[in-house]
Amino acid sequence: MKKTGLKKHKWNIGIIAAFLVAIILFNQVPADASVTDNIQNCVAAILGHVDDKLSGTFEKSSTNGKLNQMKTDVDAVNTSLNQLISPYMSSLTVWVNDSNTAYNGMQVSITDSKGKVKTAGYVARNGHYEADFSNILKGSYKITYPYIIAGNASSFSIPATIGAGNNRKQLLGNIFQMSMSDIQAMCKAGMISKMAHVGDTISDGTYTYTIIGINQDKPSDAEGNLLPESSYGDVLTVMPLGAPKGATNGQPVTMNAGATPFGVNYAPMNSNNSNSGSWASSQMRSTTMPQYLAKLPQATQNAIGYVQKVTGTYNNWFSGGSNYVTGDKCFLLSSKEVFGGSGASNGSYCTTNEANATFQYQYFSSIATTLESRNINSSANQWWWLRSPDFNYDHKFCIVDHGSSNTHLSDLDIGVFAAFCIY
Template identity: 55%
Template sequence: MKKSNGKRNIVITAIILTFIIFFNQIPANADVTDNLQNSIAIILGHVDDTLGTSFEQSTTNGKLNQMKKVVDTLDTSMDQMISPYVGSLTLWVDSNSGTYAGQTVTVTNAKGQNQTGQFVARNGHYEVDFPSLLKGSYTIAYPYVASSKILNLTTSVTLNGSAKRQQLFGDLQQMTMADIQAACKAGVINQLASVGDTFSGGTNYTYTIIGIDQDKPSDTNGNLLPSNSYGNVLTVMPLGAPAGKGNNQPVATNAYATPYATSHGSPTERINVSDISNAGWASSHMRSVIMASCYNKLPEATKNVIGSVQKITGTYFDGNQTTGDKVFLLSGKEVFGGYGYGSGSYCFSTEASATFQYQYFSNIATSIDSRKNITNVNIWWLRSPSCDGNPRFCYVLNGESGVGNEGMEYGVLPAFCIY
């Protein structure tokens, strides 16, 4: 009987202990103040305890809180140390085409290490984020949707340790005029295009790049715009050349395929209809009437992206003139690179010293034969007055520099700038 009572006591004790453990509390009457909760508190301390007089004598929570404080300080210090070297990159395409959803973008550093991400619809277009990239140069491999076809393209980006956003564009031959202007505004057109390339921009005409970042945007009076108000400046001539990469070769032009052509080919015009040469380019019939006509013959998509640039032109008696032009003729220096007799152009030295030679003519169309290839007409006007006497202006004759009376009718090959 005693053994049975002993077993029963053990069972009762076990049940009580189980109850205590389950409810984390020892039953107590009014005379008992200790319980398991208080015992744990004595060991661990309160959640917000801080370090006591010494680490060893502090509660467990005090020690843990101190360790967390040290780790947080270390994290902050590490962040401050690496922040100049680690940045984020957001890439985006200006499209709401669902084809981009989930498409993979890869960024690769100079060592060949890469990260991948996927496009997601956000902010009215498609974006992909790379939140942690070390400072340096990266190659970006990305898909670009053009006419329902996905092009696999690459471009580059340089990170300096801060956050950066970069728009992705298509191949130059797939871009619209608005796309090309957007690339200029973003300052990346030189990653997509080269001097000598020819594109259509989705219009019925083609445009050959003769210079990148050479002309300076201005108002209509020739006053320069602030340099931080624009990105790249693309100078082009509608020469009727086939669209495609230039590959550092002179383009094969076709004056019959230019906006200013007629059924008889590229028309001929006078610089002036009367002897007003002393006023030079600024007040010439060519600038006020013919250039306006050239502009009006361009497609609307092209006119929408053209901006005025500062042009400096010589005069016979008063040095140089400064104008702001949307459409203009080239100068002697801009084509031939020199001035005066036997130096490649008959323009004045004052004019030549104030302007530049376009990259297309300094690096690609450098010979007489290559400049012959620029049009189907033998002679085309330049805007420069001739240094050999009034009233004569410079022109290009079979690839060489020449001069002619302002009342003569020669070919018209204008240029304009996109920015």
């Protein structure tokens, strides 16, 4: 009798326990308005509302209140850190002005002064291909990148100084492998001084052109009126000297008159043996220069622009008369542009008015400073015309005579070696 009652009591306890477990695990106890769900109320009391804030002490606040306060504290720390490091942090976007899909995924790398390297791939964006580098320190970097020339990808490296904040940089190719249109694009982007050097010799596949000046000539219209500086980038002044393509390394190039557009052919400045009207009205400018320009490949002609040239006039005084201002696509150098000096026999035979208004090209001031380096070989008489009228005679123009400064009769046929500008 007692044993049977004990079994029945244990059975009732088991049923109640199972029922309570079911309530806890499945929360399936029906509740009406007269029943309070104590379990859910306990959980709510512990967690609190999602937007709770600290109430009293941290220990007595709800869990959500504590979490929300911790998030606020972390955000404040992040803001402080950002303010602390923002003057030193940068981002860099590099890009090639090309929509060639071959660039997609190609890798660009930047190397900092400590040798640490970061890489990024080109992606199509804004009509060309870009690669992004974020969270980098400002400072000096070497950018190594692929650049496609004539269908082949070559690797180039350039130095770059990255400032704080957002930076953008266009990437261009090696000047010795670039087309004339690419070189022009580099000029427009203001990159010429980073990729080329005075004395370097480039090629269009037909002729070679030695760089005699960077950012010395000023672009103009056909009348010689200067263009706004905002309308162009860098200006590259080149002269076909027949030299082999390549870097100069600060040495004079090996010239070859026979490999230039006009070759060893000769022409007069003026058939009437006069320097009246100066360079502006000369036969050389009106007839020979267009013939010279027409010998250049069309792609090279397309890259050439007008620049302002200043030339003196003869008036039987050292100072000379008023200067002429012209806009020229193809021109002879002046006496000052080759020899420097102040004119009137002081380094050249041009008028002092002309010398004071012009400059000496960088190639002739720092590289080609000897007679030999100014003497274009393969020219039978070793003379070549300059556009400056002689300050002392009304029928002579200045020349380069075996590398030195001299003058000659304007109706004499001698060498023609012109220059032009790319921008």
